[in-house]
Amino acid sequence: MKPIDQRTMARTATARREFLKFAGMTGGMVAAASMSKVAMSAIPEPVIQTSTDTMAPLVPETGRPYTPVVTLNGWTLPWRMNNGVKEFHLVAEPVVREMTPGFKAHLWGYNGQSPGPTIEVVEGDKVRIFVTNRLPEHTSIHWHGQRLPNGMDGVTGLTQPGIPAGKTFVYEFTARRPGTFMYHPHADEMTQMAMGMMGFWVTHPKGNHPLIDPVDRDFCFLLNAYDIDPGSYTPKIMTMLDFNLWSWNSRIFPGIDSLNVRKNDRVRIRMGNLTMTNHPMHLHGHEFEVTGTDGGPVPKGARWPEVTSDIAVGQMRQIEFLADEEGDWAFHCHKSHHTMNAMGHDVPTLIGVDHTGLTKKITKLIPDYMVMGERGMADMAEMDMPIPENTARMMTGEGQFGSVEMGGMFSLVKVRKHQPHGDYSDPGFFNHPAGTVAFEYEGEVPTAERSTDAGASAMPAAHRPAEDIEVKVRKPGGGGHQH
Structure with missing residues (x-):
């Protein structure tokens, strides 16, 4: 994490102390589902942020x-x-989001980014959110998981009219319960959420809470996904399942920052899922407990240790653990295709196929042809193949021992003994103590036992072939691809 620059600090201070006065509001500059006279007096200046740090x-x-x-x-x-009253100003607008260095997407979001900024309040706060629509169509905001008046729930056509392009609506309610929530449109959802319109909301307890313990580090992010063809910039909004970019806060590895903590810190991670599928989130090196959902804190007697927690569509999960093991610990979705970038779904499997001779014939027609997938896909992380402009490589990220061969929903929890309290900066790679890294064994390797028995069956098979079918496995030898 990089420190905030002086310009950002000045802009934040300005947003808190100076407010833009709008004249001529009676001419329709502000429309509201339910707006008090106080709210009509002025609108807070919107704070815009485009940095991905x-x-x-x-x-x-x-x-x-x-x-x-x-x-x-x-x-x-x-x-x-x-x-x-705690007043915020959200601006719904087209944005450009760098998803990883060298790859940018044209999305829709809030205040210059997708996802929009996190909103933090305290239990019992009276909140007023001004929402200005700079999109080419109407929108609304649903405050996912909140207890509030029905007319503030943000469902276009049901609880309010849509916010027309160029207009500003106001939402007013009291943050009634602490927890982890989201916000997103309930207007043309298939388009607007597929384009990246979403954000995080945290309501902190107003005092000591029997089910919410204090922590040293508290992180949050949203799980989202896009289908962006290689070489293009805009998501395909009609995609239902075959997404090719699985992201955290619209970032893909290696563009996702690490979560940097001090050894023996109590760590909380809040995650919300606004993709089209579930995500089993897996943490290496530690056990955690699910301490909260978007329904509220989990009773302590209902918690149990886990290393993987599945987050379904539209759900929030809040996990907590003691970071008592030093190292660079992988943290990722355990669906393996969710830790890849820019995937093609119609590529045939060529593992074990002998390309000898074929490559020479093809290169006469296509000089830059390269064999793909003969030995698996790990080689793809090392090939410097030409790719279309503005395309994320399928799997990348360089660790201290070589290519990490990952993409998508993947990052690291970096635990360090000497990480200062309150310091979220990246400490670099872990310095492993001597003798604690896996190494090549150079002694005599004992013969490995192998099973050839398929095991017993529950019942006799019907219509068996007259003869057993023998499948031979091609085992590549050492060396290169033999192109």
């Missing part, structure tokens, strides 16, 4: 105190206090 936690200067979260590759939206 993980920003430092936003410590509250006004309102009730709380311990802030850190949004992975994101930031928290500043607010102003207005007669005891």
